[in-house]
Amino acid sequence: ETGVTQTPRHLVMGMTNKKSLKCEQHLGHNAMYWYKQSAKKPLELMFVYNFKEQTENNSVPSRFSPECPNSSHLFLHLHTLQPEDSALYLCASSKEPQANYGYTFGSGTRLTVV
Amino acid sequence: DAKTTQPTSMDCAEGRAANLPCNHSTISGNEYVYWYRQIHSQGPQYIIHGLKNNETNEMASLIITEDRKSSTLILPHATLRDTAVYYCIVRPTTNNYGQNFVFGPGTRLSVLP
Numbered sequence: 001e002t003g004v005t006q007t008p009r010h011l012v013m014g015m016t017n018k019k020s021l022k023c024e025q026h027l028g029h030n031a032m033y034w035y036k037q038s039a040k041k042p043l044e045l046m047f048v049y050n051f052k053e054q055t056e057n058n059s060v061p062s063r064f065s066p067e068c069p070n071s072s073h074l075f076l077h078l079h080t081l082q083p084e085d086s087a088l089y090l091c092a093s094s095k096e097p098q099a100n101y102g103y104t105f106g107s108g109t110r111l112t113v114v
Numbered sequence: 115d116a117k118t119t120q121p122t123s124m125d126c127a128e129g130r131a132a133n134l135p136c137n138h139s140t141i142s143g144n145e146y147v148y149w150y151r152q153i154h155s156q157g158p159q160y161i162i163h164g165l166k167n168n169e170t171n172e173m174a175s176l177i178i179t180e181d182r183k184s185s186t187l188i189l190p191h192a193t194l195r196d197t198a199v200y201y202c203i204v205r206p207t208t209n210n211y212g213q214n215f216v217f218g219p220g221t222r223l224s225v226l227p
Contacts, residue, residue: 002157033214043158043217056214090157092215102148102205103215105157 003027006091006106014114015081021109023074023091032074033103034066035090043090049074050096081113118202123222132189134221136202139183144206147178149187151198158201161187192225
């Protein structure tokens with residue numbers, strides 16, 4: 001365990017469903033991140049939250065909606081997804097600005113859209 | 115865009131040292147070199163980082179050239195469990211400018227029995 005917990009580990013959803021991915025850390029970190037990793041592609045940064053405020057949105061479609069209610073929890077709300085959104089979704093956290101050890105990642109949620 | 119270049123893939127015999135190179139010719143003076151690895155379908159795992167001096171921890175050694183334009187990650191006695199994709203990333207540790215970790219394609223290391 002890394003200290004960053006993601007649930008669920010696997011999720012299958014239809015294109016008309018609404019679901020949420022959850023990420024939780026109790027490492028005392030103040031920044032949290034969502035990354036997407038499609039098959040055989042590098043990790044793509046989706047969203048960044050610093051001190052609960054969204055500081056970056058890398059042109060992510062509106063069918064992905066992040067929420068960060070506090071510095072320990074991060075959600076990714078999903079609705080009307082497409083099959084090409086099937087991927088591994090990774091959450092990470094760090095202590096900014098002095099992120100000596102970089103980011104700590106969770107194990108990811110494997111999402112399949114059918 | 116990733117500011118590093120790495121070979122696409124490498125093989126290493128079990129028990130031998132694995133030497134993974136990384137080129138970062140445009141590295142800035144305040145940027146550290148970080149190494150992560152990702153075992154199949156898991157989240158990336160921090161390995162080591164350094165600025166100028168060589169670094170060693172329980173997982174690996176990091177050798178940085180004097181001009182800092184390249185580095186090598188060394189796994190001294192590779193095991194089958196070291197089979198993974200290895201990422202080399204540069205970023206300041208004191209991140210006052212919103213520089214996030216950008217992952218390139220990395221090097222796929224296969225440790226062979």
